[in-house]
Amino acid sequence: MRNGLGLKWVISGSFLLLIAVVLLIYSRLLPEYSVRGLLYTASAMMEEEAQYFARHYKKDPTTPPPHNYFYTSVIGKEALPENIRKMLDTPPSLSFGAVQVFGDLDSEDQDEGRAILAQPLGDGKTLYMYDLDHDQEEGGEVETPLSDAYLDRELHGVIFISLAVFIPALIIIALLVWWLVRPLGRLAQWSTTLKEPDAVSGERPNFSFKEFNMLADALAQSVQQVQAASLREGRLLRYTSHELRTPLAVLKANIxxxxxxxxxxLPPPLQRIERSVLNMQRIAETLLWMSRELPEALPEEAIDLNGLVGELIEEHRYLIGKRDIELILDISSEPCRLPLTACRIVVGNFLRNALQYADEGSVEISFQYPQLCIVNRIRETKQAEPSSDFGYGLGLELMRQLCARLGWQIEVSVEQQHFSVTLDFEAASPFEESPAVVAGPSENT
Structure with missing residues (x-):
């Protein structure tokens, strides 16, 4: 329900922001278009007056140019005041309709800005109309209290309309969001109860909307499938614990x-069987440990890694065959505390791959806690393609998961036909997925 309330505030806040942006744009455009409307009115009045004068002037050239409170006019450029004639020699700062603006109309100095209209007459002359400034006259500008009061009422009406739209819209959005998010919050709360098998098999609540009910059905079905898979996995683990380890124990006793x-x-064929049985037993124990939902930590003990690597080399020396491979060891003899079984599996996997796929030359094995590095020469630097073979795929996946569970990190690099694997025993946090890759397919892991 807490997530639903958060979503409610997010949606309502988004709609509120949208309305605020619309109102802000509206409030910015309103004065802009109001000014444009006034300019259009002024342009239409001056143009209409100039056209009216041109018709009468054609009939009677002695018709006086139009003159009123807002603007006056003269015939011919030479009849204009000197400051206006100078303005006509400069490009206009604004044009609206038939009127051109020179300078800044908003300036307190009227000489800095004028609105001028030029109307050609039939005899080749030109009528110039320009606005008048009455601020410098005695008594200043004439007040228009009735018109100002009307404009104020209209502006207050615009503000009232804006608030009348904004506040009800906000209330409606809040109610709509609450109506939509409330069943979503119930769905989220109900989904937290699906951990119990009785909740999955029980009757599903009605969430008011068909889409939410479909989502709840799909969620319950998915949880049922996961629980069924978990039960099958538990049975498989129990079967593996008995059916796999028992024959391995029989094989080991007979060997x-x-x-x-x-x-x-033992003769060489039986030695290979002994090694395979030992590897299978270790893999089975590791798989069972890794498959637990909350596996307990493997017991650690003081390990002499120098001796452990020596034992593993002797176990896998048969992989060298007739190749001329030199083993170069630089291993610290200082004891370190590590899980012995997991350490044998991981280090043995890397060593087996290094000896099995190395080219003639040398295999370097170095260890200085917490890093173990194995470098071997290879024939090609091209990375091996993923294989569906269980020997390769299971070994690769096993090393990844095992090192991730133990908090170890594996780094692989290929440089100048040298394949190096570095195992860091303290690099990552336990139970964190690690992008590990082994040096190549192993014999059993």
């Missing part, structure tokens, strides 16, 4: 018996 029978040394 130990075969080791005792053979005097402690």
């Amino acid at each position: 130990e018996l075969l080791t005792l029978q053979s005097g402690g040394v």
Whole structure:
């Protein structure tokens, strides 16, 4: 409901802002177009007076030029006052209709701005009409209290109309938003109860609008599908815990018996089976741990990474085959506290890929807490295409998820036919997704 109220204020505020912008534009355009209306009126009056004079002048050239309180006129440019003649030699600052404005009409000095109309007459002469300034006369400008009062009433009416539109519109918008957002807030509140299975299977409330009811049905259906998938996953984990680990334990026990029978040394085929069983057991345990919704932290213990890497090298030395590969080790012997099983899986995966896909040359392994770096020479710098093979895909995804759960970060770089993988044990926060990539497909992981 809190989110619904927030949405209500956002929508109502948006509509209020829209109305305010419209009123602001209206208030700015109103005086502008009012002035244009006055200019049009002045232009029409002067032009009509000039046309009227031109008709009478054609019949009687002695007809006197028009003159009234607002403007006067003369025939011929030489009859104009000197200041107006100088203005005609400059470009006009404004033109409206038949009238041209020279200078600034708003200036207190009337000599700075004049409105002038030029009307050609039939005999080749020109009638010039220009406005008059009465401010300098005795008594100043004539007051028009009745007209001013009328204008004030009209302006107050405009303000009243603006408020009469603004306030009811705001009330209507607030009611409309409340009417629309209230069922949305109920929908949001109801969605928080879908964590319980009884709420999903129970009767859905009516949210007044067909669209909200359709959204609620789709949401309930999605939650039901997620809960069903979660139940299937739980059953799969239980089956995996028993059906997969049991045969692995049987295989491991039988391999130990075969080791005792053979005097402690297994033939190469059985050694490969032993390694595969050990890897499968570690993967199964890690998958079960990662699949828990809230997995507990793996137990940490003091690890000599130098010895661990040495053991892993001996386990995977068979991958070198007949290639001439030199192992260059620079590993700190200082003990560090890490989860042993996860550390064996991740480091073993990287080492296996480095030995399996390395070109002839050297494989460099260095460790200085908290970073482990493995660099091997490769034949091509082109990155391997993603594969649908379970060996590659599962191994890559497993390394990503495992390192993300443990708070480790993996960085991969390819430079001058050298493939390097850096594992940082303290770079990321636990349970945060990490953009990890392994050096290549592994044998089992």
